[in-house]
Amino acid sequence: xxxxxxxxxxxxxxxxxxxxxxxxxxxxxxxxxxxxxxxxxxxxxxxxxxxxxxxxxxxxxxxxxxxxxxxxxxxxxxxxxxxxxxxxxxxxxxxxxxxxxxxxxxxxxxxxxxxxxxxxxxxxxxxxxxxxxxxxxxxxxxxxxxxxxxxxxxxxxxxxxxxxxxxxxxxxxxxxxxx
Numbered sequence: 647x648x649x650x651x652x653x654x655x656x657x658x659x660x661x662x663x664x665x666x667x668x669x670x671x672x673x674x675x676x677x678x679x680x681x682x683x684x685x686x687x688x689x690x691x692x693x694x695x696x697x698x699x700x701x702x703x704x705x706x707x708x709x710x711x712x713x714x715x716x717x718x719x720x721x722x723x724x725x726x727x728x729x730x731x732x733x734x735x736x737x738x739x740x741x742x743x744x745x746x747x748x749x750x751x752x753x754x755x756x757x758x759x760x761x762x763x764x765x766x767x768x769x770x771x772x773x774x775x776x777x778x779x780x781x782x783x784x785x786x787x788x789x790x791x792x793x794x795x796x797x798x799x800x801x802x803x804x805x806x807x808x809x810x811x812x813x814x815x816x817x818x819x820x821x822x823x824x825x
Contacts, residue, residue, distance in 0.1 A: 652721060652722050652723055652724050652725065653678070653724045653725075653747065653748075653822075654718065654719065654724070654725050654726075654727060654746055654747025654748070655672065655678075655725075655726045655727065655747055655748050655749075655750060655818070655822060656727045656729055656743045656747055656748070656749045656750070657669050657672075657726065657727065657728050657729060657750050657752055658729050658733070658734045658740075658743075658749055658750065658751050658752070658796075658797050658800055659731065659751055659752035659753065659754065659797060659806075660731050660754060660759055660786065660789075660790055660793060660797075661730075661731040661759075661763070661771055661773075661774070662754070662759045662760075662762040662763040663731075663752040663753070663754040663758075663759060663762070663806055664752055664754070664762070664806060664811050664814065665682075665728035665729065665752055666682045666685075666728045667811045668728075668752060668811050668814045668815050668818070669682065669726045669727070669728035670728075671811060671812060671814075671815035672726050672815045672818050672819055672822075673725075673726040675815055675816070675819040676724070676726065676819055676822060676823075678723070678724040678725055678726050679721075679723045679724065679725040679726070680725070680726050680727075680728075681714075681718050681725055681726075681727045681728070682727075682728040683711055683714045683715060683718075683727065683728065683729050683730055683733065684728075684730055686714050687707070687710050687711060687714055690710075690714070691710065694770065695707065695770065695771075695772060696770055696771075696772045696775065698710065699772035700772070704772075708732065708733075708736070711730055711732075711733055712733070712736070712739075715727070715729070715733065715743075719742075719746045719747075727747075729743075731793065732793070734749075734793075734796040734797060734799075735792075735793055735796045739796070740796055740799040740800070741799075744799070744800075744801060748801050748802065748822065749799070749800040749801045749802070750800055750801065750802045750803075750804060750818060750821075751797040751798065751800035751802070751803045751804065752804055752806050752814065753797070753803055753804060753805050753806060754806045754807060755807050756783060756786040756787055756790060757783075758806065758807050759786050759790075760779055760782050760783050760786065763782065768782070773785070802818075802821060804817065804818065
């Protein structure tokens, strides 16, 4: 009897697009495990993402992030993974993710991203902590196009602007059941 490989779904997209909330719902619907890489890093290190950025720098955080991704890839459990917004933006990352699972880009407009990221939620995101809506919008307008060249390599691109988290999770579950 041959062992079947564990299935993985990697959710990519800009911070605030809904990777964590959609991922939790999708995993529950599929009855798979769910891993939010930021939360997993915090659990493993005992430090918040903001604290790691402040004390060890972004480069160290990115190393921890990729170690977490590789651990999930090695897992023998079916898993939905919510990746940090910058995770796919390293050489070979999207290719590695796509060869070990399905990648889904949760595409959101800058206006939707600003609306989803309340000022209180920005404090835990080191790159945008302390920004007002105008500053956040400018940051997104500058950074999103740079990241989309990676995000657009995903197996599936789903426009999130018209759907809520529940609708997105249902749509993704339907896609994943049919592949």
